[in-house]
Amino acid sequence: MAHNIKQMSEMATEIQIAPNRVRLSTEVPVKRPSAEQLIKIEKPGRKTANRIKKETMPKKQGNAELIITEKPAAAEKIAAALGKAEKKNIGGVSYYELEKDGKKILIGCAVGHLFSLKQMSGKGWPVFDIAWKPNFKVKKKDWSKKYYNALQKLCKEAGSYIIACDYDIEGEVIGWNVLRFICKRDSAKRMKFSTLTSSELQESYKNVLPDIDYGQAYAGETRHKLDWLYGINLSRALMEAIKKTGSFKILSIGRVQGPALHLIVEKEKAIQNFKSEPFWQVFLLVKNSHQIEVKFPKDITKKEELDKFKTLKGKEAIAVTTKSQEKIPPPSPFDLTTLQTEAYKFHGLNPSRTLALAQQLYLAGLISYPRTSSQKLPASIQYKDILKKLSKNYKNFTDYAKKEKPVEGSKSDPAHPSIYPTGDYKELSLEEKKVYELIVKRFISCFCEPAALEGKKIEVTVEGMKFTTKGTKIIEKGWMNVYPAKIQETDLPDLNGAVKVLEVKIEEKMTQPPKRYTPASIIRELEKRSLGTKATRAAIVETLFDRGYVKERSIEATKLGISLIESLEKHSPIIIDEKLTRDFEKQMESIQ
Structure with missing residues (x-):
């Protein structure tokens, strides 16, 4: 360094x-610790009480259970899912209180990261002395202090804690920092969920994990x-x-x-540095009962080689038509990168905008967690229930969902499944609707039949040289009835037997840069x-x-x-x- x-x-x-x-x-040469030594120092899955000084560990000051979320919208969704919650306020920050099974539950929220790494000593560079500090002490005009203060007050009423931030590396770091630096605790239970639907949040609370994911926390901090x-x-x-x-x-x-x-x-x-060079393409116009244009399959790079084609006009050739059928399966469910790519292709939305819109849809409870690498749709998400709910607004598409199990891709993610709609619906902005409906159509298409295409190839042989043309026709649209597909259909007639070369066309073109x-x-x-x-x-x-x-x-x-x-x-x-x-x-x- x-x-x-x-x-x-x-x-x-x-x-x-x-x-x-x-x-x-x-x-200065530095002896690097081995991977085994690093793991020994901070083994994933191990609790981290040693990281927090004992004198900072306060005695229990209450018996409530405090659920800590990453964002206000998530706190509201969890509160609504767990029971009849009362919305309260601390210093301009909303939180929720309810009783469940004789237990007092408080639900408070962060607003993303409440802590940032700060330089503790030294000037200029290089600097290696850094530590986590509250955002409002690190950044000018930071507005997160009221959320910090609200969580600090709620901690005084809490005797137990549940982290309910997004289940990924960033979410784990956000929750872990709140837990150790505001709550002064070294452990908490963990809710894991991929959607903010009431049913999944209730199930997540019922089957709460005994600890936070320390592996994710360590990896995130690193x-x-x-x-x-x-x-x-x-x-x-x-x-x-x-x-x-x-x-x-x-x-x-x-x-x-x-x-x-x-x-x-x-x-x-x-x-x-690209230097454009000329090349030539050769076409023949041939005819018997039908008239079509065929192309020499190779580009010609030497001009003198064109002479052999100029003599073909008026000659007889032999045409052969071959047909083939191909089944095209539905596309895989969306992972984040594929969603970003498709949203750009169909709607011109740049990747960062697509992610922001997907995050809004997730917080509204309309889609699953978008930051995923998975192309899997596990049965546990209850496909049929989702398709049934989607049919209220998208029956013209769900009618094509004939298969019991969806198509899946090869990529997986241990934290979350692929991106899918929950089946719920609400009024959306124009951009939100574009992303939402792309996700809906992709999901439904995974349950549709393959598309059937007929491929046709006409090969014309003259003077030992072969010229071809190809066409594609959609026989059965299958999933293409639901999800947009860019397939150029070309309807070619059958052409067999002797044909006459009516014309030879030579086109000069220039090579193009990357x-x-x-x-x-x-x-x-x-x-x-x-x-x-x-x-x-x-x-x-x-x-x-x-x-x-x-x-x-x-x-x-x-x-x-x-x-x-x-x-x-x-x-x-x-x-x-x-x-x-x-x-x-x-x-x-x-x-x-």
Whole structure:
């Protein structure tokens, strides 16, 4: 790290900067603990009482059960599911109180992360002394203090605790931080759910887990600390290099941001260095009882090779038509990346917007948890009940759902199933409705019959050379009655026997450079390369735009972005190394 940071000042000239001085640092060999030693220190699943000083552990001050949620909407849904709750207020923050089985239950909420990592000592960079502190002590104009204070007061009435934040890494860190830093407790029970429907929340409360998921908590905290130590230090070094030239610009780099920008810059360079070359395509117009155009299957790159085709006009050829049928199964259920890709394809919604809309739909109780990698639909979600509820508003689609079990994909997620509708419905905004109905149609299509296509190929042989054309016709639409599919139908007549070549057409074309990434395709490429997580990839791409490293809907690397990557390649290529980032991810997954 020290060596990489030292390089930042040297990079200044490469980013059109001329530093007056260079900060020196020394790389000191450090003996790295083994994976076994790390696991021994913090073994996933182990309670963490040792992390909280005994003197901070207050005596029980009440006998209520406090349920802590990640967001106000979730608190409201859980309160409504568990009984007749009374809505109350502490300092402008709503909470809920109810009696259940003779027990007093309080339901309070955070608003996402109430804590951030803060530098505790040192100046500039590198800095390694960091600790969790309340947001309102770290960030200017932060408005989360009233939620912190409300939870602090509710803790005084509580004798037991249940964490009911989103069941993923971030949700676990949010709940764990509230538990240990506000409630001053080292353990709590855990509700696990994938939808905010009353039935699932009741079941989750009834079968509450005995502990929080410490594996997720450790992995989440590790991710936050790694992002700070790696990203903040390197970003500060970049900005100091800029300052030395007498100018200022917010720059950043990170363990995923760097490799992501590198991919885009490499694509940009390939486009800039591309030299277009001519090639030719040859077509024949042939006829017997029908007249069609067929194409030579290979592109011609040498102009002199065209002469052999020019003599074919007026000659007799032999045509053969072959047919085939193909069954196309329904598409797999939505994981987050596929939802983002499809929403961009059909509605032009960028990935970060799609995620935000999906999160709104989840909090409204209309879909399952969206931050999932799964393409599975377990029977436990009660397919038939969902389809029955959907039929009230989408009967024209549910009528095609004939199969007892859905089609599933290969990807799975231990925390949540694929994204699916709950069957509930409410009035939605135009954008919300676009995403919701895409999810509804995808879900219903998983229970539909395959589509049947007829493929037709006409092959024409003349002078030993073969020319072809192909057509596709939909015989049975199946799932295509429900979910949009872009299949170009071409109805070709049957053509067999002797045909006459009426015309030879030669078209000159130019080779085209590689296509730039779109916001959707770069997300899929990052997933393919195991860079980032399902929940962070869209935000990383947004950051590249915000920093001025890339621009346009068809993503183009700017001069700043290209210059930054070129400097990193020259002075510290490990910062943009995909392998390093993947290794980080694998190690964090092993903690989880």
